[in-house]
Structure formats: structure tokens, C-alpha cells
Amino acid sequence: MKKVLMLGTGGTIASGKTDSGLTPILTSAELVAQVPDISDICDVDCIQLFSIDSTNITPSHWLTIAEAICENFDRYDGFVIAHGTDTMAYTAAALSYLIQFSPKPIILTGAQKPILFENTDSKTNLADAFRVAVSELCGVMIVFNGRVILGTRARKTRTTSFQAFSSINYPLLAVVQNGFLMEYIRPTSLPKPQFYHALNPKIGLMKMIPGADFGLLSYLIEHNDAVIIESYGVGGLPSYQGSGFFDVIRTAIDNGKTIVMTTQVQNEGSNLAVYDVGFHLKNHLQLLEAYDMTTEAALAKLMWILAQTDQTSEIRRLFCTPIAHDLLFLKEEVR
Template identity: 50%
Template sequence: MKRILMLATGGTIASMESGHGLSPAITSEEILSHVPSVGELCQVEAVQLMNLDSTNVGPEHWLNIANAVRERYDSYDGFVITHGTDTMAYTAAALSYLIQDSPKPIVITGSQKSIALDDTDARRNLYDSFRYAVDRDSHDVSLVFDGRVILGTRARKERSKSFNAFSSVDYPERAVIRDGKLIRYLAPRPYAYGAEPVFYDRLEDRVLLLTLIPGMGAEALGLLKDRYQAVILQSFGVGGLPGGENGPLAQAMEEWLLAGKTIVMMTQVPYEGSDMSVYQVGQQVKERFQLMEAYNMTLEAAATKLMWVLGQTGDPREIRELFYRPVQFDVIQ
């Protein structure tokens, strides 16, 4: 039997009513006690890393989770991480960059309702996660939810209450799990015997997201320049900048770049990505400033990858090279 370690971090799956709303309170061992059938799949142990609402989970916690996996990597055949749904896609993406080329599966899951409730999705999601983790062809970081197995770099929460909360954006699901049976859509990545993952332990969290709306000025971009190392500008459609290459936003962007800061352009549209070369309002800006573009990356992947890249280097050439280097099919140009 394989040995799988469950790392509990809190979230709805572990929540109880506090008198002031739901709050994580159920321990890792209590979570496992609700799904005794997991014991038929593998030898399972549990560690309580934290017990947080995922709204409060950020870069510091991603590093802690990655380090917890690193310290125990040689002792287990795979890992299941229970997590709140609100920032689960960010954590899945972040771990995809912090733990690369892992021949062992690292599975993230959670639920829309507490595991203590009768009508919860938690028990199914947890069982499916262990079912995926014990399979010999499971590798790298994945998110398992509502019977879907999604690449860690391609997951996005699209529904706030429904059980089918997550989708795989612009890339096929890895697999589905139906009645305990694993059906793969994508061929597993081959790993040589004895292959080892690459762990990283640095993130630069001073990354700003600025979503443009029609008529928006450039003041905010200028005021925030000294507080952040990078900004992701979410523009419209396939990508363009209001005012073009000589407008106020372009001038504010030029100040960022002259200060040695990083700018990434991406679209607000959920699917199919950006292509700034299509329209003049995008092409001229990109050519003038040599901007980086997220193309069809998810926001979660673009933000956490930028944090990872800037944690490794401050050299503009290396930043560009690392940002465009595919990790788990996160970007397709």
C-alpha cells in the first residue's frame, strides 16, 4: 500500500459555525475520520499545518506548504492538501512553481460545504483526491474537485456556491473520477526512476494587479510605483491600452519601466487569452515598451509565476526568459 500524507490548512472543509459565521475548526484527524474508506486505498497520515480561512492564505503560507512537502518528500508516495476554495487556485498555481518536476503527486482539494454536514461535497472530493494520489501515473501538482483533475496552473474558481466550482481554463482536464474510477484524458508525463523534484523557497510578493475600466486615469499606477516591484495590467479583449502609446497610462508605464519595475499585460476575458498584436492600441504599446504579455495564462498562474520569477532574479532578460518558460502547460503562445 502506498503512503500518502494529508496536509490540512483549514478552509470550508474544516469549518464550523462560530456564532459569527463559518470558521475553520475541524482538525486533520477529524477530517479523515469522516472518510474511513480512504484507509482502503492507502496508508494515510495527517499533519495540521494551519487552520485558516483561505482568504487569509498568501505567499508566506505557500512557502510553508512547499517546505512541508519538501521536508517529508522522501517518506511518502504522495500528498493531499486540504484547503479553502476561495484562494485554492492561487495556491495550486504557486505550488506548481515552488515544486517543479515532481514524480510524486501533490493534490489540492477542499469543498463548498463543511465535511461535518450531511449534504457536503467534502467527502467525495477528499476520497477522489486520495484515489488520484495513489495512482501510479499521477505526478506533479493537481487540483481535484467535483470529480475533475485539473493542472495546478490551469485551475480557476468560477462559481461561488455550486459544487462544480472549478474549471480548467484553456487546457483540457487531466482526468475525471467517476464512481471511484479514474479516467485519464491526458497521457501521464513519464519520469525516470529516481527522478527528483526541484524545490524553490523564494517569492517576491510585491506584485500589483490593476484592472482597467473605461475612463480610468493613470493616477493609481503612478502613486503605487514605489510600493511594488511589478504590476499586472488587466485590459480589454485581446489586449490594448486606453490612450495608446502616448496616453497618460503609457506615460505612467514608462515611469515604472525606467524605475526598473516589471509590467505584464493580460486580458480580463476569462477564456482564450490576449494577443496585443491584433489592434493598433495594443501593438504599438507592446512594441514601444517591449512589454511582457500573459497570453492565455490564468490570472492565478500569471500572478504567482511573476512572484516566483522575481524571487529568483531581478535581471530583465532573465525575468522575461523565466516568465515565458512553460511550467506545467501554464502558457501557450
């Protein structure tokens, strides 16, 4: 029987009622004990890394999770991480860059209702996660409500429904129905994974809104090493303040800052070359474009890249290099 390591981090799945609302109270071992079917799937060891609402997740927690997997990688056939849903997609993306080409499954799961509730999705999600953790699938994935989603392509798209996660700009890897795994796509792996042990958290994010002032962008650039701009549609920046946005970005890039353009639109990605408001940015500034990447993946990828290098050419090369199928629609030559 295969052996799986269960890592507890808190989240709704482990929560109980208190006078001030739900809060994590159960350990990973206590979660496993609530689902007897798991003992028929695999042997399980449990580690409790921390017990927090996932709203409180930070990059340092991602490093803790990755380090625990690194330290135990040779002893287990797969890994299951019980995690809160609100930031699960960010954690999945971060682990996809911290643990690359894993030949073993690294599964994140959680729930919309605590495992102690009568009406809960926790038990099914946990059992499904362990089923995938002993499968031939590999790499970082989210298993939730029967869907198996690539770590770099996941996003929480519903706040309360059991079908909480969607796969963005990429097909589902598999589905689990009535305890059976139906595999569609198998991610790329190597005999041994590549582990990384550092992230640079100094990444800002600006979501464009009608009437936005370039002063806010300037502030974010001043206080971060890189800024992601979520623009409208296929991408671009307004000209109602003259060349204000353009000038702020040009100065930032000249000063060694990294600027990434992406879109607020969930599906299909960006293409700055389509409209005049994006064309001049793309052709006159050395900024980066996220194309079909999710914002979660772009953020985590920048943290990973900027922890390794501050060289502009290397940042561009790494960002434009597909990792864990995070980027498909690349429309530029890596230079």
C-alpha cells in the first residue's frame, strides 16, 4: 500500500464554531480520523505545520510547506495539504514554482463547510485528494469537488458553492467520480524534482478602475521590486492623464523595476498588440505581458524569479519560459 504524508495548515475544513465565527481547531490527524475510507486507500502519516485561516497565509508559509515536502520527499509516494480555500490557488501556484517537475502528486484540498458540520464537502474532498495522491498523476494540483486542477491554473470562482474552483485557460487534469479517477492529462515530470527555497515578497498589484490615477501606480512601484497591473480586456493603459502612466512605467523600468501587464478578465488572456492603448506600451517599453497566465501564477512566479536574480534579461527569460504549463499563448520571442 502506498504511503502519503498529510500536511495540516488550518482552513475551513479544520474549523469549528466559536463566539466570533469559524476558526481552525482540528489537526491533520483529526481530519484523517473523520474519513475512515482513507485507510483503505493508503497509509497516512500526519504533520501539523500551522493552524490558521488562509486569509493569514503569507509567502513564508509557502516556504514552510515546500520545506516540509522537501524534507520528506523520498519517504512518501504522495502529499496532501489541507488548506483554506480563500488563498489555496495562490499556495498552489507558489508550490508549483518552489517544487518543479515533481514525479509525485502534491495535492491541495479543503472545503467550503467544516468537516464537523453535518452538511459538508470535507469528507469527499479529503478522500478524493488521497485517491489522486496515490495515482500516476504528478506535480502540484488542487482536488476539489471531483475536479483535479493544475496548480498554476486554479482560481477560486465561487465563495460558498461546493464547486469553488475553476481551471483557467487550461483543461481539467482529471475528475473523480464515485471514488474512481478518470485521468485526462498528465503534467510533465522528471525523475527528481527541483526544489527552491526562497521567494521575494515585494510584489505589488494594481487593479485598474475608471479614473485611476498614475500616482497610485507610482507609489506601488516605489515600495516594491515588481508590480503587476491588471488592466481591462486584452490590455492597455488610459491616456486621459496624458503620458502619465507611460512615463511612470518607463522611469520604473529604467530604474530596474519589473512591470507585468495582465488582464482582469478571467478567461482567454491578454494581448497588448490589439489596441492603441496597449500597442505603444508593448512596443516602446520593456515590460512583461502575462498573456494567459492567471494573476495568482504571475504573482508567485515573480516572487520565485526575483528571489533568484535582479538581472532584467534573466527576469524576462524566466518569466517567458513556461513552467508547470503556466503559459501557453506566448506571443513574443524571449530575449
